[in-house]
Amino acid sequence: MRPTLLAIALLSTASLALAEPPQPAKGGIVWETSFDAAKTKAAGEGKLLFVEFLTDG
Amino acid sequence: METDTWPRDEVKTFLADKVCVKVNPGKGPDQKKRMDEFGVKAVPAMILISPEGKELVRAAGKPAPGTFTSYFVNQRWNDMIAAEKAQDWKATAEHAFILTTWFPGTEAAQRAESMIAAHGEDPTFKAALEAAKTANERAILLGKANLLLQDKKKAEAIDAFKAVIAAHPDSKEAEAAKAALKKLGVKLDAPGKK
Numbered sequence: 001m002r003p004t005l006l007a008i009a010l011l012s013t014a015s016l017a018l019a020e021p022p023q024p025a026k027g028g029i030v031w032e033t034s035f036d037a038a039k040t041k042a043a044g045e046g047k048l049l050f051v052e053f054l055t056d057g
Numbered sequence: 058m059e060t061d062t063w064p065r066d067e068v069k070t071f072l073a074d075k076v077c078v079k080v081n082p083g084k085g086p087d088q089k090k091r092m093d094e095f096g097v098k099a100v101p102a103m104i105l106i107s108p109e110g111k112e113l114v115r116a117a118g119k120p121a122p123g124t125f126t127s128y129f130v131n132q133r134w135n136d137m138i139a140a141e142k143a144q145d146w147k148a149t150a151e152h153a154f155i156l157t158t159w160f161p162g163t164e165a166a167q168r169a170e171s172m173i174a175a176h177g178e179d180p181t182f183k184a185a186l187e188a189a190k191t192a193n194e195r196a197i198l199l200g201k202a203n204l205l206l207q208d209k210k211k212a213e214a215i216d217a218f219k220a221v222i223a224a225h226p227d228s229k230e231a232e233a234a235k236a237a238l239k240k241l242g243v244k245l246d247a248p249g250k251k
Contacts, residue, residue, distance in 0.1 A: 016243055028063065050075045053103070055081060
């Protein structure tokens, strides 16, 4: 029984994973260093530009 | 954000298909100018911008960890529901386009698809949806040309700018493409001239 249950669990996990849209960035979020270059890159690649306004500390 | 938001898997997933950049007004006048340009009065703040350069969603402050993704998607979802309630079909279509295009796989996008199916034959809704799609395509086409130029692929960029003009001759993107070509020293044939 256990192997069967394990197989079902694995299949369910696989189905959920396939249903997910973009996959997580494995190494974390990539931050561009120049706003203008990032804006051009986003538009050229047909992506959204995410801007975080922040201060240090 | 560094410790409780960015490391979260759902946040990394949400940002994986986006280009991310930080603006820190404490790091020089150009950064402060950028903040003023977007009318950001206080930090932290976050904005999502479309390839057209339109602000899609803004977070003033810091969303609670665990609500980051829904914070952005729900704003548009709420806007779409309010527009539908007001029977503003143009706005409803625009919000539906944004949800289905930029937040695919979310429950809000699925419900926006249903909205499109329900109202897709309304002339105002249909025209607005089509206009949103075309505007996005034009912006990406021009964006590709600009990106080629940024990557110093001049010959390919020239072809790409010409493609923008050929595909959408009466658009603001065509005007921008013409200006870029002029800056590159490319002369365009006069209209009607072979």
